Amino acid sequence: MSADLLNPAFTNEKAAIAHLEASRWPDGVNCPHCGSINVHRMGGKTQAGMFICNDCRDKFTARTGTIMERSHVPVHKWLLAIHLLNQGKNGASAHEIHRSLSITYKTAWFLCHRIREAMIDQKPTPMGGKGKSVQADETYYGNSSKRAKGYKKGHSHKQGVVALVEPKGRARVFHVKPATADSVRDILVRNVSRESELHTDESRLYVEVGKEFTAHKTVEHGWNQRGFYVGKDGQTTNAVENFFGNFKRGMKGTYRFCGEQHLQRYLTEFEFRHNNRSGLGVTDGERAAIALKGIEGKRLTYRISR
Numbered sequence: 001m002s003a004d005l006l007n008p009a010f011t012n013e014k015a016a017i018a019h020l021e022a023s024r025w026p027d028g029v030n031c032p033h034c035g036s037i038n039v040h041r042m043g044g045k046t047q048a049g050m051f052i053c054n055d056c057r058d059k060f061t062a063r064t065g066t067i068m069e070r071s072h073v074p075v076h077k078w079l080l081a082i083h084l085l086n087q088g089k090n091g092a093s094a095h096e097i098h099r100s101l102s103i104t105y106k107t108a109w110f111l112c113h114r115i116r117e118a119m120i121d122q123k124p125t126p127m128g129g130k131g132k133s134v135q136a137d138e139t140y141y142g143n144s145s146k147r148a149k150g151y152k153k154g155h156s157h158k159q160g161v162v163a164l165v166e167p168k169g170r171a172r173v174f175h176v177k178p179a180t181a182d183s184v185r186d187i188l189v190r191n192v193s194r195e196s197e198l199h200t201d202e203s204r205l206y207v208e209v210g211k212e213f214t215a216h217k218t219v220e221h222g223w224n225q226r227g228f229y230v231g232k233d234g235q236t237t238n239a240v241e242n243f244f245g246n247f248k249r250g251m252k253g254t255y256r257f258c259g260e261q262h263l264q265r266y267l268t269e270f271e272f273r274h275n276n277r278s279g280l281g282v283t284d285g286e287r288a289a290i291a292l293k294g295i296e297g298k299r300l301t302y303r304i305s306r
């Protein structure tokens with residue numbers, strides 16, 4: 001058990017609420033409904049963590065307007081779940097969360113998906129830029145068991161994933177079905193500065209859109225016995241292939257239990273940990289704190305009533 005887990009915010013509800021309030025309102029409490037700072041803390045015994053706004057008269061807590069709203073899971077369990085999902089390279093599975101937090105598997109599963117929403121980059125800035133490169137590649141993902149009913153060879157039954165990766169920098173990953181020249185172009189022009197060099201394998205998907213960037217350099221796909229292929233200008237696609245490798249290893253045994261409608265959430269989780277990784281100087285604790293900052297203003301797509 002890491003020393004972090006002894007933090008009272010993970011075991012004591014009062015400490016957890018104080019931690020959440022400090023994270024959400026570092027400059028003082030303000031009303032989530034009208035933005036007023038003219039608020040006061042309510043005093044009753046059953047009103048722990050509750051505020052009232054003197055302007056709009058609405059009552060609220062630090063959970064109001066976040067992924068934790070309408071959840072009966074105590075704040076300290078949420079904080080522990082966020083911490084566990086941000087540990088190391090692979091985080092934790094819903095099964096581990098279920099066991100560690102003494103909540104049902106179903107509740108743990110909902111919690112994990114809500115936390116993935118908090119990991120969505122709300123204000124993405126263009127990737128790459130002048131003098132920089134961005135690697136793009138696509139892969140296919142899904143159950144390929146030959147015994148599965150209706151098994152088809154090839155990629156037609158699998159889910160397409162397109163990833164953009166800055167060498168030594170950020171990644172951005174998208175579930176597409178299927179990956180076509182159009183869907184790939186759409187992703188590239190929305191996310192990558194045209195002043196960047198685009199580095200890809202020799203797939204036809206990138207030929208046309210490649211002309212829209214400062215340069216488009218290609219390498220043979222995959223790796224040879226000496227490692228990844230390297231083009232004549234030193235270009236590779238190894239950053240994006242490493243990302244896919246990490247994702248597939250991390251997902252092994254997990255994806256089997258979730259449908260394609262959830263693939264983007266898992267991609268977002270891996271993208272978040274990649275973009276806030278120890279190699280960039282971000283500790284596990286800091287990563288969890290960044291995720292906690294992201295709990296506000298997310299579309300409430302799940303209702304947690306258990």
Ligand SMILES: [Zn+2]
Nearest residue numbers: 031034053056
């Ligand atoms: Zn108000």
